[in-house]
Amino acid sequence: MEVYLDNAATTKPADEVVDAMVKSLKVMYGNPSSLHRKGVEVEKEIKKVRKLLAKALGCNEKEVIFTSGGTEANNLAIRGLVKANSRKGNHLITSKIEHKSVLSLFQQLEEEGYKVTYLDVDAKGFISLEKLEESVTKDTILVSVMQVNNEVGSIQPIKEIVKIIKGKNSDTRIHIDGVQSFGKLKYSVKDLEVDSLSISAHKFHGPKGIGALYIKNNVRMMPLMVGGGQESELRAGTENVPGIFGLGEAVRLSFEEQEKKIDKIRKLKKYLIDTLKENLEDIHISTEESEQYAPHIVNVSLKGVRSEIMLHSLESDGIYISSGSACSSKKRGYSHVLEAMGMKENHIDSAIRISLSYINTVEEIDYAVGSIKKHLNSLRKIIRR
Structure with missing residues (x-):
């Protein structure tokens, strides 16, 4: 057994996910940037997936960027928001129990000269809202917190966190690592009022190597990669079409009942x-x-x-x-x-x-x-x- x-x-990827990916590799293999029919039909399918994911997140489809997974989504959001807002301050906040894709980046940013506050957690895995409030200053440009901890499962009270941060500094950007929460908790990014949120398909029966980042409309962010201008010029490179097709099926299945x-x-x-x-x-x-x-x-x-x-x-x-x-x-x-x-x-x-x-x-x-x-x-x- x-x-x-x-x-x-x-x-484990769902059978429907595998079938969608195989269809992309065998039939719908055109480049979505191509102007001929093979490219246009793929582009239309990608738009359908983006729309489906936007509905699941509770946002506009223009606010969804495809990435290679949760690590890239976290890196794009954190570094992208920091670089876009560096003139407003140099203070960042995160917690001591974040995923390594977040902690390692904050340590790197610290080496680059940014001041970082690492919030303690209690014995149950929750940050102190009082300490958070004390930590936010006029120089705080970004706070990044994971919604669900990947080792113990503690759920941080995101709405309360956002209210505290915005109450102290309305210019502070808020990123949420939603990799372990997407499909497991019911929420809307509009309701949470965060600036960005990351997801990864292989955490909810989708393929590895594909994820997405929600970026709130009108929030300025610097890209990590430049090139052909894909994904609203925030994530250059030919789209991972098989991955996106698989992601779409995984989202559909996760939100079905x-x-x-x-x-x-x-x-x-x-x-x-x-x-x-x-x-x-x-x-x-x-x-x-x-x-x-x-x-x-x-x-x-x-x-x-x-x-x-x-x-x-x-x-x-x-x-x-x-x-x-x-x-x-x-x-x-x-x-x-x-x-x-x-x-x-x-x-x-x-x-x-x-x-x-x-x-x-x-x-x-x-x-x-x-x-x-x-x-x-x-x-x-x-x-x-």
Whole structure:
């Protein structure tokens, strides 16, 4: 039996997504910039996908830019907004639990002379709104916060964050890393009132190598790449047509009976947490069942057993989970997220992340928890000798 429970790292592309991509490669392979029929028909399909994504985000289709994924979308938004607003100030704000595609860029900007405030989080993974308010000054040109944390699933209160920032400095731009929230939470970018928001298709059963960035109308942004003028001159280069076609199908599927799918994932999460508590001893669950946490992520520490050892033990049973963020799990050192949350060293060292999708089942959870129990008991006996 194969059980895939690492959906926060990536998801299995839906069959409809693969079919759409194959159609692009075999039939609709024209360059969308070409003036002949082959190019025009592809351009029309891209416009349909852009319109579909705009509807899902709650914005105008002209406010959607296709990128190569979440990392590029975050980089384009952050560096693009900073460079476009550098005359207004040199102060930036983010949190200590951001994805590496954000933190690494802020560190780079810091080296370039910008002043950066890294907000602490509490033991549950939330920033302090009071500290945020204290940090915003007349020189603050950008605040970047992730909506859903990719390791523990905490959901930052974006509306409150925006209200505080704009109350202190109406010129401050606000970027949201929405990679883990898109399709998992119901929201509209217009309702959130943010300036930009990033998404990545492979987090919701789309292909890798394609994502998008929402950029609020009339918000000035500098491009990272220049060339042929594609994507409103903000992202030069021939469009990744197979990826865009796949993204379109993934968006359609995610928002088809969205509430039903979100409800299913949340119920699976509750069942998973309850089953872990009932079957395992001496564990620490860093994720709650409340609405303050995303429906698909559960972070649990299995005291006494290193996460890497448990990960490979489960792999032998056909179960796939993660020891943290896929982008940092191969690097040495503890999870910067759990460390920022003030977790004990033995909890960080033994933490695993189980992330769900609407295609997962109760039977898969039972099998996975049974396997965790088996290996946990066995490994603890060996370690205690």
